Amino acid sequence: xxxxxxxxxxxxxxxxxxxxxxxxxxxxxxxxxxxxxxxxxxxxxxxxxxxxxxxxxxxxxxxxxxxxxxxxxxxxxxxxxxxxxxxxxxxxxxxxxxxxxxxxxxxxxxxxxxxxxxxxxxxxxxxxxxxxxxxxxxxxxxxxxxxxxxxxxxxxxxxxxxxxxxxxxxxxxxxxxxxxxxxxxxxxxxxxxxxxxxxxxxxxxxxxxxxx
Amino acid sequence: xxxxxxxxxxxxxxxxxxxxxxxxxxxxxxxxxxxxxxxxxxxxxxxxxxxxxxxxxxxxxxxxxxxxxxxxxxxxxxxxxxxxxxxxxxxxxxxxxxxxxxxxxxxxxxxxxxxxxxxxxxxxxxxxxxxxxxxxxxxxxxxxxxxxxxxxxxxxxxxxxxxxxxxxxxxxxxxxxxxxxxxxxxxxxxxxxxxxxxxxxxxxxxxxxxxxxxxxxxxxxxxxxxxxxxxxxxxxxxxxxxxxxxxxxxxxxxxxxxxxxxxxxxxxxxxxxxxxxxxxxxxxxxxxxxxxxxxxxxxxxxxxxxxxxxxxxxxxxxxxxxxxxxxxxxxxxxxxxxxxxxxxxxxxxxxxxxxxxxxxxxxxxxxxxxxxxxxxxxxxxxxxxxxxxxxxxxxxxxxxxxxxxxxxxxxxxxxxxxxxxxxxxxxxxxxxxxxxxxxxxxxxxxxxxxxxxxxxxxxxxxxxxxxxxxxxxxxxxxxxxxxxxx
Numbered sequence: 001x002x003x004x005x006x007x008x009x010x011x012x013x014x015x016x017x018x019x020x021x022x023x024x025x026x027x028x029x030x031x032x033x034x035x036x037x038x039x040x041x042x043x044x045x046x047x048x049x050x051x052x053x054x055x056x057x058x059x060x061x062x063x064x065x066x067x068x069x070x071x072x073x074x075x076x077x078x079x080x081x082x083x084x085x086x087x088x089x090x091x092x093x094x095x096x097x098x099x100x101x102x103x104x105x106x107x108x109x110x111x112x113x114x115x116x117x118x119x120x121x122x123x124x125x126x127x128x129x130x131x132x133x134x135x136x137x138x139x140x141x142x143x144x145x146x147x148x149x150x151x152x153x154x155x156x157x158x159x160x161x162x163x164x165x166x167x168x169x170x171x172x173x174x175x176x177x178x179x180x181x182x183x184x185x186x187x188x189x190x191x192x193x194x195x196x197x198x199x200x201x202x203x204x205x206x207x208x209x210x211x212x
Numbered sequence: 213x214x215x216x217x218x219x220x221x222x223x224x225x226x227x228x229x230x231x232x233x234x235x236x237x238x239x240x241x242x243x244x245x246x247x248x249x250x251x252x253x254x255x256x257x258x259x260x261x262x263x264x265x266x267x268x269x270x271x272x273x274x275x276x277x278x279x280x281x282x283x284x285x286x287x288x289x290x291x292x293x294x295x296x297x298x299x300x301x302x303x304x305x306x307x308x309x310x311x312x313x314x315x316x317x318x319x320x321x322x323x324x325x326x327x328x329x330x331x332x333x334x335x336x337x338x339x340x341x342x343x344x345x346x347x348x349x350x351x352x353x354x355x356x357x358x359x360x361x362x363x364x365x366x367x368x369x370x371x372x373x374x375x376x377x378x379x380x381x382x383x384x385x386x387x388x389x390x391x392x393x394x395x396x397x398x399x400x401x402x403x404x405x406x407x408x409x410x411x412x413x414x415x416x417x418x419x420x421x422x423x424x425x426x427x428x429x430x431x432x433x434x435x436x437x438x439x440x441x442x443x444x445x446x447x448x449x450x451x452x453x454x455x456x457x458x459x460x461x462x463x464x465x466x467x468x469x470x471x472x473x474x475x476x477x478x479x480x481x482x483x484x485x486x487x488x489x490x491x492x493x494x495x496x497x498x499x500x501x502x503x504x505x506x507x508x509x510x511x512x513x514x515x516x517x518x519x520x521x522x523x524x525x526x527x528x529x530x531x532x533x534x535x536x537x538x539x540x541x542x543x544x545x546x547x548x549x550x551x552x553x554x555x556x557x558x559x560x561x562x563x564x565x566x567x568x569x570x571x572x573x574x575x576x577x578x579x580x581x582x583x584x585x586x587x588x589x590x591x592x593x594x595x596x597x598x599x600x601x602x603x604x605x606x607x608x609x610x611x612x613x614x615x616x617x618x619x620x621x622x623x624x625x626x627x628x629x630x631x632x633x634x635x636x637x638x639x640x641x642x643x644x645x646x647x648x649x650x651x652x653x654x655x656x657x658x659x660x661x662x663x664x665x666x667x668x669x670x671x672x673x674x675x676x677x678x679x680x681x682x683x684x685x686x687x688x689x690x691x692x693x694x695x696x697x698x
Contacts, residue, residue: 166391173339
């Protein structure tokens with residue numbers, strides 16, 4: 001069975017991201033995750049006569065497997081930060097939290113889907129778990145770049161959800177979302193440069209000029 | 213046609229701003245453009261008030277009375293902000309804070325920002341509503357981080373990150389709506405009109421969970437507590453005309469998005485679920501903002517927390533539901549936009565003059581800036597909701613609706629928080645307005661354009677004082693009917 005193994009790989013890669021300690025490892029894992037996401041959507045559009053589906057696949061490959069990782073890597077190289085991610089939660093605990101979130105996703109899918117087919121519910125569980133792990137990464141990693149990646153992981157999870165559970169969003173909406181995400185990443189990247197220049201670090205938890 | 217023009221003008225202005233090198237001409241072109249846009253907004257709203265037939269174009273644009281009302285509010289505030297920008301930007305260049313090149317960037321982003329807000333209110337497809345709301349964040353991010361110093365970059369970073377996470381949750385909600393409509397019923401579109409048509413066939417259980425995500429997601433953008441943490445930072449660090457836009461209309465576009473989804477959910481599973489949530493979050497926002505307003509030192513943060521308060525009031529009104537409650541809430545959208553923009557303009561001039569946000573240092577505004585001081589003190593009474601100003605009217609409607617419905621505990625809490633905030637606002641502002649100005653500070657006068665901006669908003673507040681104008685009343689009634697699904 002195709003998607004089973006692909007979906008499972010996506011989940012494993014996401015777990016690896018939750019426990020990663022270095023920024024470069026996180027970016028590579030993100031690229032891998034996007035690649036498997038691409039495989040899932042490509043597999044699903046195989047056999048279909050609909051050109052739109054292939055366009056979405058191509059966009060996904062171009063943006064998330066090539067452009068975004070290259071862009072993130074160039075930021076890391078240019079601002080010369082140290083490699084560590086600044087974990088607020090250590091890797092072992094992160095793994096336990098990741099397992100717990102996956103369990104929550106499983107419970108939650110039962111709530112929404114009731115007793116539907118197991119393929120649908122496993123799609124649902126993996127997508128939701130990936131989304132929640134994205135939120136977790138944003139909350140518990142201190143470097144600005146890891147927050148960007150957390151946001152991208154969330155987007156990947158949502159894309160997977162839309163693709164597998166509701167057969168993709170309408171075509172133009174999908175394209176517009178890609179565009180938005182890409183612009184968002186570029187803008188965030190520009191702000192990482194600015195934070196680095198002004199504060200000489202990119203530790204988000206040390207941004208505390210504004211209070212009250 | 214009108215709708216195309218409303219989208220086209222800010223877009224053209226954004227492009228044109230790149231090619232004008234003279235700042236005074238740049239401001240003039242923008243004021244003129246936004247004046248024209250305001251007229252178009254008025255025409256559109258007037259047309260919708262008269263015909264009551266929604267404009268539907270190629271299934272892509274859908275403009276009914278509810279959208280018309282929001283377009284009307286956005287176009288007015290845009291015009292006022294463009295007027296006020298003239299002096300603000302020219303002064304910034306004079307003082308050497310920014311270069312002429314940056315003024316071009318400012319006007320370009322300003323118009324892009326207005327374009328995205330108009331876009332949200334005219335599209336039919338709920339996916340595009342999401343795209344539009346995300347674009348509002350992206351267009352305004354650089355306006356928040358405009359001065360490129362530590363506090364503004366920090367504010368901008370928090371703004372994009374928190375709002376993007378929120379918006380991502382709203383996307384999850386939208387996907388679940390689509391799941392309910394597409395997989396379970398077989399609808400192949402995300403259009404609001406199509407969704408509403410089959411609303412009673414949708415699975416209420418899925419819709420309820422989806423709406424939770426929508427409320428948390430778009431609620432982040434609307435500044436509902438506890439998702440409001442980006443708001444005081446962004447509002448206080450943005451350029452003043454942009455603060456007025458953020459507070460006056462950006463928050464309202466998020467409320468608009470929530471309303472569109474709420475209408476579908478209400479039709480599918482009754483109004484109890486949505487209204488209960490809105491009532492709870494409305495009161496929570498009021499309570500938290502009251503606490504922060506009491507202890508605030510920074511004048512722009514104070515106004516930002518007051519925006520959270522007013523969003524709370526709007527949610528409370530929508531939560532009370534019923535024709536009167538929703539009418540009051542929508543009217544409050546209008547009144548708050550006018551009053552808060554006026555206050556931000558006043559606060560902006562004060563901050564420029566005293567070069568500090570700290571209200572313990574600012575003294576004697578009435579002596580130093582007589583015109584601004586006079587209108588700020590009137591504005592603060594209007595903002596706090598004292599008789600006879602327009603905010604009092606809409607708050608009265610909401611409280612009356614709450615009492616008529618029999619929600620006594622909620623009404624009493626509502627009145628309590630309003631009273632606390634009233635006292636706190638008057639206390640803070642009377643200290644800075646009256647008293648003696650610093651010895652070495654000269655009395656100065658504002659430029660004509662910002663005076664006109666403040667007067668224009670003040671006149672709109674006064675018009676609404678005793679009676680809702682006939683035209684607005686006829687626009688609001690069908691809008692209310694759409695919200696309550698009558």
